[in-house]
Amino acid sequence: MNKEHFSEDEWKTIGQAIARLRASVMAVTFGIAGGLILFMATSWLLIIGPTGGSEHVGPTLGLLSNFFPGYSVTWSGAVVGLFYGALSGAVAGFVLAFIYNLIVGLRVR
Amino acid sequence: MGSTDSKVRCVIIGGGPAGLTAALELSRAGVEPIVFEMDRQVGGISRTVDYKGYRFDIGGHRFFTKVDRVHNWWMDILSEEFLVRPRLSRIYYQGKFFDYPLKPMNALLNVGFFESVLVGLSYVKAQAFPSREEKNLEQWVTNRFGKRLFEMFFKTYTEKVWGMKCTEIGADWAAQRIKNLNLGKAALSMLAPKVLTGKNQITTLIEEFYYPRLGPGQMWERVTEMLEERGHPVHLEHRVKTIHRDGEQVIGVTVVDASGKEKRYDADHVISTMPVRELLNVLDPPPPADALDAANRLRYRDFLTVGLVVESPELFPDNWIYIHSPEVKVGRIQNFGNWSPYMIPDESTSCIGLEYFVQEGDELWTASDEELIELGKKETDKLGLINADKVIDGVVIRMPKAYPVYDHGYKENIASIREYVDQVPNLHLIGRNGQHRYNNQDHSMVTAMYAAENILGANHDVWDVNVEEEYHEEAGADKSHGASGERLVPQRVREASPIELLNDVFAKYDPVALGGALGVMIGFAVFLATAILLVQGGENVGETLALLGNYLPGYDVTWTGSIMGSLWGGAFGFAIGFVTAVAINVTVSIHLGKLLRRLGVLEGSLG
Numbered sequence: 171m172n173k174e175h176f177s178e179d180e181w182k183t184i185g186q187a188i189a190r191l192r193a194s195v196m197a198v199t200f201g202i203a204g205g206l207i208l209f210m211a212t213s214w215l216l217i218i219g220p221t222g223g224s225e226h227v228g229p230t231l232g233l234l235s236n237f238f239p240g241y242s243v244t245w246s247g248a249v250v251g252l253f254y255g256a257l258s259g260a261v262a263g264f265v266l267a268f269i270y271n272l273i274v275g276l277r278v279r
Numbered sequence: 280m281g282s283t284d285s286k287v288r289c290v291i292i293g294g295g296p297a298g299l300t301a302a303l304e305l306s307r308a309g310v311e312p313i314v315f316e317m318d319r320q321v322g323g324i325s326r327t328v329d330y331k332g333y334r335f336d337i338g339g340h341r342f343f344t345k346v347d348r349v350h351n352w353w354m355d356i357l358s359e360e361f362l363v364r365p366r367l368s369r370i371y372y373q374g375k376f377f378d379y380p381l382k383p384m385n386a387l388l389n390v391g392f393f394e395s396v397l398v399g400l401s402y403v404k405a406q407a408f409p410s411r412e413e414k415n416l417e418q419w420v421t422n423r424f425g426k427r428l429f430e431m432f433f434k435t436y437t438e439k440v441w442g443m444k445c446t447e448i449g450a451d452w453a454a455q456r457i458k459n460l461n462l463g464k465a466a467l468s469m470l471a472p473k474v475l476t477g478k479n480q481i482t483t484l485i486e487e488f489y490y491p492r493l494g495p496g497q498m499w500e501r502v503t504e505m506l507e508e509r510g511h512p513v514h515l516e517h518r519v520k521t522i523h524r525d526g527e528q529v530i531g532v533t534v535v536d537a538s539g540k541e542k543r544y545d546a547d548h549v550i551s552t553m554p555v556r557e558l559l560n561v562l563d564p565p566p567p568a569d570a571l572d573a574a575n576r577l578r579y580r581d582f583l584t585v586g587l588v589v590e591s592p593e594l595f596p597d598n599w600i601y602i603h604s605p606e607v608k609v610g611r612i613q614n615f616g617n618w619s620p621y622m623i624p625d626e627s628t629s630c631i632g633l634e635y636f637v638q639e640g641d642e643l644w645t646a647s648d649e650e651l652i653e654l655g656k657k658e659t660d661k662l663g664l665i666n667a668d669k670v671i672d673g674v675v676i677r678m679p680k681a682y683p684v685y686d687h688g689y690k691e692n693i694a695s696i697r698e699y700v701d702q703v704p705n706l707h708l709i710g711r712n713g714q715h716r717y718n719n720q721d722h723s724m725v726t727a728m729y730a731a732e733n734i735l736g737a738n739h740d741v742w743d744v745n746v747e748e749e750y751h752e753e754a755g756a757d758k759s760h761g762a763s764g765e766r767l768v769p770q771r772v773r774e775a776s777p778i779e780l781l782n783d784v785f786a787k788y789d790p791v792a793l794g795g796a797l798g799v800m801i802g803f804a805v806f807l808a809t810a811i812l813l814v815q816g817g818e819n820v821g822e823t824l825a826l827l828g829n830y831l832p833g834y835d836v837t838w839t840g841s842i843m844g845s846l847w848g849g850a851f852g853f854a855i856g857f858v859t860a861v862a863i864n865v866t867v868s869i870h871l872g873k874l875l876r877r878l879g880v881l882e883g884s885l886g
């Protein structure tokens with residue numbers, strides 16, 4: 171393909187399209203990322219152990235239990251965190267795509 | 280037979296609105312018109328068929344135009360005979376009548392609460408899981424309105440009219456035709472006065488229309504009488520067998536009358552409203568092969584009306600009803616008494632026309648009249664509109680080539696035909712089938728007026744009559760849609776061109792949309808996190824979360840703080856989303872620029 175294949179006006183149309191987000195794909199992507207982030211963050215604190223003179227592991231991250239019942243900075247808590255992270259990530263990804271597509275739709279029409 | 284005096288003689292093929300308009304205009308200007316009509320009555324698709332005193336309009340013809348010249352012409356011909364009629368047309372679906380154009384409150388009340396919820400969920404689903412491709416009508420409409428609304432108001436009728444599945448109709452047509460309709464505007468129109476929703480005078484005008492007392496055919500019957508009075512009778516039941524050509528001029532036509540007798544008429548000009556496909560096939564000598572092949576590739580959609588006489592003075596108040604119900608084949612039902620009470624000779628009866636959109640030679644087209652009348656009775660009974668036992672008579676009217684089809688490639692075909700006919704200056708192609716364009720009556724008339732003036736020395740482009748611009752059922756509609764001179768009809772789905780594929784690959788993110796989405800989410804997340812802690816209560820509520828106050832002035836873990844936090848979260852989210860989208864777009868643009876330079880489209884180095 172080269173310049174002669176299309177007119178100048180046709181070439182100008184490239185780059186004018188507005189991307190849409192697929193909510194399902196966004197949900198899966200954000201879900202995987204969210205779950206892994208929380209699992210790895212918990213695991214990392216468990217591996218390095220208590221720091222800064224504290225007797226407890228991950229006192230700050232542990233506050234997430236206010237929002238995620240059952241979560242704690244323990245190995246079993248890491249698995250619970252994997253679930254919560256995945257769930258929240260999936261919801262966030264889905265809603266982000268939904269709102270984005272909605273706004274694009276309103277602006278394009 | 281040659282001209283007997285110095286008068287210019289113009290043979291006009293076709294006694295429909297275009298042909299008769301041209302004839303009268305030419306006659307008034309001193310040119311001798313000779314009109315040949317293949318049928319036994321004038322009017323073309325605008326004829327009114329008389330059956331035992333009941334008058335049937337083929338398709339329903341409102342006399343509404345924004346072309347002043349045409350309006351004045353109509354008034355000049357039939358001034359006293361025009362009625363001003365109220366317009367009521369509705370959609371019939373699942374036993375309910377929906378206002379047309381659609382009104383949200385009326386639609387909601389009709390579908391009921393449960394179905395409304397399903398419609399809402401289907402809309403949400405379409406927004407969340409839009410179809411990845413938007414190649415066809417179904418995908419385009421469903422992505423915007425949801426599957427349920429698509430099935431209710433778009434699918435069945437479109438498929439009945441065009442004889443194609445919605446998955447076979449290109450999305451471009453929907454994008455051009457439906458782009459002014461959106462749910463937000465519809466919701467606003469439910470609540471706001473008309474002035475806020477952009478309705479204007481045009482809306483009022485289309486709520487009533489002029490209509491000849493005895494149907495549209497009355498107009499063309501009167502014009503025929505006027506031509507006769509001027510010494511130019513219309514020759515009915517005369518089929519054109521040959522159009523004679525000498526070099527780049529047409530010199531005459533040979534016609535065959537009802538008895539099979541042939542006769543040749545010399546002509547200084549020929550105006551043709553006959554289907555282009557047939558025109559090129561009767562030229563002698565024949566046109567070049569490429570033009571003839573192009574003509575033979577043109578296609579048409581046909582139409583038949585089953586007229587039923589019903590023993591009942593009133594059936595429904597509409598002029599016509601769109602039948603969206605998929606369980607019947609009928610597409611539209613005309614109630615002729617509501618167009619004009621003078622169309623019905625017996626006040627104790629009604630007369631309706633069931634319109635079927637068909638293809639010449641298909642099952643319906645070839646069915647016998649008796650079968651079609653039975654089908655009409657059965658379907659109206661099934662719809663609950665008419666009791667079949669009350670039908671006392673019926674008639675079938677077939678109208679071949681009612682709609683020119685704009686299929687894939689028709690533009691190239693027309694271009695090829697025009698390239699040839701433009702070389703024959705005294706052959707003038709006008710009207711709906713004459714130009715293979717979806718003209719309405721008034722625009723066909725304009726092409727006729729232009730052609731007549733061209734014969735008298737003017738230099739109009741008869742192909743440049745803009746039929747789209749003057750037709751807007753919805754006030755405030757954008758006039759730029761559709762190519763100039765084309766009323767929009769669907770085209771088949773086509774494969775994406777390389778340009779379109781490239782365009783998809785390099786699609787950009789909408790910074791405002793991404794910013795808006797992220798802003799809403801982060802703002803809500805901050806509010807929710809604060810609210811959860813406040814509801815849980817306890818000592819030193821949200822001590823750690825309150826540290827956000829270092830970045831978000833005014834934020835703390837209180838109910839007031841949650842509002843401040845959500846506002847700040849929204850602002851930050853918007854900024855992050857906006858900047859992210861811009862950054863992605865810049866990166867994509869850089870890659871696009873490199874590609875275009877490599878292809879030689881852009882000047883400069885590859886960088």
